[in-house]
Amino acid sequence: MKFLDIVRSAIQNSFRNKLRTGLTVIAIFIGAFTLTITSGIGTGVTAYINGQVSAIGAADVLTITKAADATATASDGPAAYDPSKSTTVSLGNGSRPGSTIQALTAADLAKIKATAGILSVDPAVRVSPDYVEYADNGKFELTVSQTGTITTADLAAGTQLDNSSSSDQLLLPTTYLKNLGYANAQAAVGTPVSIGITDYTGTQQTVTATVVGVQNETLLGSGAALNRSLVAHLHTVAITGEPAGVSAGYATAVAHFDASATKAEISTIKADLSAQGYSSQTVADTIGAFETVINVIIGVLNAFAVIALIAAGFGIVNTLLMSVQERTREIGLMKAMGMNGGRVYALFSMEAVFIGFLGSALGVVAAIGVGSLISNLLANGIFSALPGLQVVQFAPASIAIIVGVVMLIAFLAGTLPARAAARQNPIDALRYE
Amino acid sequence: MSVPVLSAQVIGKSYGSGANRFDALKGVSLDIQAGESVAIVGKSGSGKSTLMHLLALLDDPDSGVLLVEGTDAKKLKAKELNRLRNQDFGFVFQQFFLTANATVLENVVLPLTIAGVGAKERKARGMAALEQLELADKAKNKAKNLSGGQKQRAVIARALVNNPKVIFADEPTGNLDSATGTVVEDILFKLNKENGITLIIVTHDTELAARCDRQIFIRDGLEETADSPTGTHKRGGAHS
Numbered sequence A: 001m002k003f004l005d006i007v008r009s010a011i012q013n014s015f016r017n018k019l020r021t022g023l024t025v026i027a028i029f030i031g032a033f034t035l036t037i038t039s040g041i042g043t044g045v046t047a048y049i050n051g052q053v054s055a056i057g058a059a060d061v062l063t064i065t066k067a068a069d070a071t072a073t074a075s076d077g078p079a080a081y082d083p084s085k086s087t088t089v090s091l092g093n094g095s096r097p098g099s100t101i102q103a104l105t106a107a108d109l110a111k112i113k114a115t116a117g118i119l120s121v122d123p124a125v126r127v128s129p130d131y132v133e134y135a136d137n138g139k140f141e142l143t144v145s146q147t148g149t150i151t152t153a154d155l156a157a158g159t160q161l162d163n164s165s166s167s168d169q170l171l172l173p174t175t176y177l178k179n180l181g182y183a184n185a186q187a188a189v190g191t192p193v194s195i196g197i198t199d200y201t202g203t204q205q206t207v208t209a210t211v212v213g214v215q216n217e218t219l220l221g222s223g224a225a226l227n228r229s230l231v232a233h234l235h236t237v238a239i240t241g242e243p244a245g246v247s248a249g250y251a252t253a254v255a256h257f258d259a260s261a262t263k264a265e266i267s268t269i270k271a272d273l274s275a276q277g278y279s280s281q282t283v284a285d286t287i288g289a290f291e292t293v294i295n296v297i298i299g300v301l302n303a304f305a306v307i308a309l310i311a312a313g314f315g316i317v318n319t320l321l322m323s324v325q326e327r328t329r330e331i332g333l334m335k336a337m338g339m340n341g342g343r344v345y346a347l348f349s350m351e352a353v354f355i356g357f358l359g360s361a362l363g364v365v366a367a368i369g370v371g372s373l374i375s376n377l378l379a380n381g382i383f384s385a386l387p388g389l390q391v392v393q394f395a396p397a398s399i400a401i402i403v404g405v406v407m408l409i410a411f412l413a414g415t416l417p418a419r420a421a422a423r424q425n426p427i428d429a430l431r432y433e
Numbered sequence B: 001m002s003v004p005v006l007s008a009q010v011i012g013k014s015y016g017s018g019a020n021r022f023d024a025l026k027g028v029s030l031d032i033q034a035g036e037s038v039a040i041v042g043k044s045g046s047g048k049s050t051l052m053h054l055l056a057l058l059d060d061p062d063s064g065v066l067l068v069e070g071t072d073a074k075k076l077k078a079k080e081l082n083r084l085r086n087q088d089f090g091f092v093f094q095q096f097f098l099t100a101n102a103t104v105l106e107n108v109v110l111p112l113t114i115a116g117v118g119a120k121e122r123k124a125r126g127m128a129a130l131e132q133l134e135l136a137d138k139a140k141n142k143a144k145n146l147s148g149g150q151k152q153r154a155v156i157a158r159a160l161v162n163n164p165k166v167i168f169a170d171e172p173t174g175n176l177d178s179a180t181g182t183v184v185e186d187i188l189f190k191l192n193k194e195n196g197i198t199l200i201i202v203t204h205d206t207e208l209a210a211r212c213d214r215q216i217f218i219r220d221g222l223e224e225t226a227d228s229p230t231g232t233h234k235r236g237g238a239h240s
């Protein structure tokens, strides 16, 4: 029997008992559908995160903090006081309330600078303005994005910050526009805003800055990004009236390394820093943490889908065993007419593979339809604040893999019935009542 | 005399084992020459079908030797065995064994499909066989919609579509009324006369048996002499 004839008869045979084949196909459909949706979510989220990492840029930047004191673990109680250690500083928003870390001193900065691979290091100055106001539309709280100064923003309008400029610039998040009184993102570009900040003596002062652009929200949170000049200006205002020697340390420092550094080289730099007692993170590390969580969730969902598929595999075994029994005489006849066992085996295996193909193809097509629909609804709904996030995306390769894996499971499920069919003795089969 | 197409030497076959063991064939010997028409006659349960299945290489004898054109059937490789079944033998079984939902043509060309003949040639040869049996107009009908006589003709068309050397027919008229039965008989004997196809017909119908060149009578798994249907056994059995 020719291969094509085997395929054709296998397909015809699978449609002989439409109800039974249909029910088996539904079982496979459910598994393939789930698997496609979960892998689609994986693809969508990964694509978004990768997009963010590359959009944010700053691939050559490490954010460095002093590693937490290893001796101060809960079981050991507090570490003994060491007057030579620098003071601890309280972290701004983003850390646990009240948590503190060791401050970085000028000596630390020098050590970091000396580390192989580090080109430059700057202490990260944190400023906490009280409010922002445009025209006379009212004062609103202003959150400053800690990474905003060094990263490339995903712009909705305007231009990126210019850190070499001596003019005070900022980027506003899209979510600020309405409250501040802008009609749209374009309307905000080029306008002056006043920023209120309280100095060391408790007096509130204002600084005027220009909105050079409006940025979309990112995974790194929604805060305004300030250029170097504005940060410096605000810092100067904030320490007005401060007695000399109060600001001894910095919570974090920003180090640059060669932009063309490979992953391995970056790891080496991080390992070196770690050995000296500094923990460091690239922007990709920060964003990568989100990905890890999402991958775990997807992994769990995939496991359920695979369980569904294995259950469907037993459905195939059952369907085909019944089919072999029903067609015992037909098998006998074919063998009596000189069909060899291998071809009989191929015929039933092919039927299993076809059922697998049917279920997975339908499941994949339905998943793509439903997934795209949901993804669009979400993108315009709850994820509208994260432009570019298409939660469910489909990669042709992973879809081909899903269909392939399901067909393989179907083939394996079909081996048992197919063997039963191939082994039949023609006469016993023909005499079968 | 030329080498017989099929030669059985004291072949025996039993079913089951232990207390359930039943000797269906107790040692039968016969030679079948090319172009002959041979009837295997006997009552129901006498072992006719069993003998035919052994001769057609569909089953292995438990004892005795079966020669196919002088070659011991046991020494045939699986591939050669399948080739023989597919190309040299044609079968008409006791039941029709037609696939109900397939078309008549699809049913008839099954041996060609198994042989791997291309679709075009399959169709041409299938139609030729159906024309020979005056069934060409039913080619596209589903097999289940045929009458009994038409089904039997379709089955014969299937048996000869491969131009076999031997056609085995097990009760070919058993399921038919006598008028239709006669038509089917005529077709078989015409094939024997005109195409030189060897006929081996299993029947309990003495009239049909009489139309054959030779009759072999089977009773309780043993061959009886033609002139004494109730008399002594011509040859001793391997089993008693």
Ligand SMILES: Nc1ncnc2c1ncn2[C@@H]1O[C@H](COP(=O)(O)OP(=O)(O)O)[C@@H](O)[C@H]1O
Pocket (backbone or CB within 6 Å): A431, B015, B016, B022, B024, B042, B043, B044, B045, B046, B047, B048, B049, B050, B051
């Ligand atoms: N597979 C089998 N298992 C057990 N007994 C069988 C089997 N096939 C046939 N027989 C028995 O062998 C005897 C001969 O059967 P068979 O050759 O079909 O007879 P016939 O064709 O002459 O009617 C019968 O008694 C039948 O019951």
Ligand SMILES: [Mg+2]
Pocket (backbone or CB within 6 Å): B048, B049, B050, B094, B170
């Ligand atoms: Mg019989």
